Amino acid sequence: MISINACKNGTIILLDGAPYEFTEIQHVHMGRGGSSVQTKIRNLLTGQVLSRNYKESDSFKEADIEKRKVMFLYGHRGEYVFSSVTNKGERYTLTEEQVAGIKRFLTANTEVEALFLDGHIITLKLPIKMDLVVKDAPPGIKGDTAQGGTKAVVLETGATIQVPLFIHEGDVVRVNTETGEYTERMTKAK
Numbered sequence: 001m002i003s004i005n006a007c008k009n010g011t012i013i014l015l016d017g018a019p020y021e022f023t024e025i026q027h028v029h030m031g032r033g034g035s036s037v038q039t040k041i042r043n044l045l046t047g048q049v050l051s052r053n054y055k056e057s058d059s060f061k062e063a064d065i066e067k068r069k070v071m072f073l074y075g076h077r078g079e080y081v082f083s084s085v086t087n088k089g090e091r092y093t094l095t096e097e098q099v100a101g102i103k104r105f106l107t108a109n110t111e112v113e114a115l116f117l118d119g120h121i122i123t124l125k126l127p128i129k130m131d132l133v134v135k136d137a138p139p140g141i142k143g144d145t146a147q148g149g150t151k152a153v154v155l156e157t158g159a160t161i162q163v164p165l166f167i168h169e170g171d172v173v174r175v176n177t178e179t180g181e182y183t184e185r186m187t188k189a190k
Contacts, residue, residue, distance in 0.1 A: 001059045004037050012044070012115070013060040019044040019117055044115065044122045047101070066116040070124075072106050075099075082121070085111060092121050102126050104159040105177050126177040131186050132156055133172055140165030 002013065011022045024040035037054045070082040070092065080099045084090035092114070099106065102124055106112075113125040136154040150162045155175070163173060163182045170189025173182055 002062045004039075004054045004058045004060070005056060007039075007060075012063040012065050013041075014063045015041070015060065018046075019063045019065065019122055020050075021123075023049065044117075063117060065122075068114050068116060069111050070114045070121070072108065072110045072112060074108060075103070075106070080106070082112075082114070082124075094121060094124075099124060102177070103157075104180075105130055105132070105155075105157055105175065107132070107157055128176065128178060129174050129183060130177055131172050131174050132159075134163070134167060134169055134189075137163075137167055137169045137171075 002011070007013070007022050007025060009022055009025060013020055013022070020041040020043055022039055023042050024038075026038045027035060028038055029035040035056050037056065037058075039052050039054065040049055041052060042049045069085040071085055073081045073083055073091075075081070078096040080094045080096070080103070082092045082094065084092075096103070098121070102112070105126055110130070111127070114121045115123045115125070133156040134153050135156050138151055138153075140149075140151060149165045151165055151167075152160050153163050153167060153169075154160050155173075159175075159180070161175060161180060161182055167173060167182075167185060168189055172186040174184045174186050175181070176183050
């Protein structure tokens with residue numbers, strides 16, 4: 001059992017038999033009424049986010065989660081196939097709903113962290129920053145910098161992001177996968 005006071009962002013617990021991850025925890029101290037903990041928890045199976053208040057004395061069963069690296073192989077007809085990094089013959093097939101949050105940045109041979117519960121993948125986490133090739137970029141128009149100078153480009157995965165005007169087709173850019181924003185240009189197209 002784990003106390004609510006020991007929980008922090010990223011802690012995974014079992015609640016009503018389902019794994020939940022704390023995404024926000026705030027301790028609230030009221031005058032004479034004692035204190036409580038306001039939280040936001042995300043169901044790792046469905047993605048549903050709940051707001052819950054707990055007493056300082058509440059405790060939970062900690063989920064027996066195993067973290068392993070897996071590699072994305074390919075996606076076909078709504079199914080996404082991953083293999084274990086250590087054992088290539090060990091394969092996992094996930095549905096489009098299970099990879100919905102990360103599929104816009106998935107490329108072949110991308111290593112991701114998989115969280116396993118009872119031998120099944122319940123969620124995947126991308127590296128925080130990834131290098132991706134710009135597949136389609138409109139030319140930057142001279143004098144178009146009054147509003148900060150950005151343009152929309154399409155990456156090799158099909159995702160569209162905003163980048164500075166100096167980015168061209170074929171450039172490799174680093175993207176923050178949590179926010180979906182451009183961070184820097186890694187290499188210039190030849």
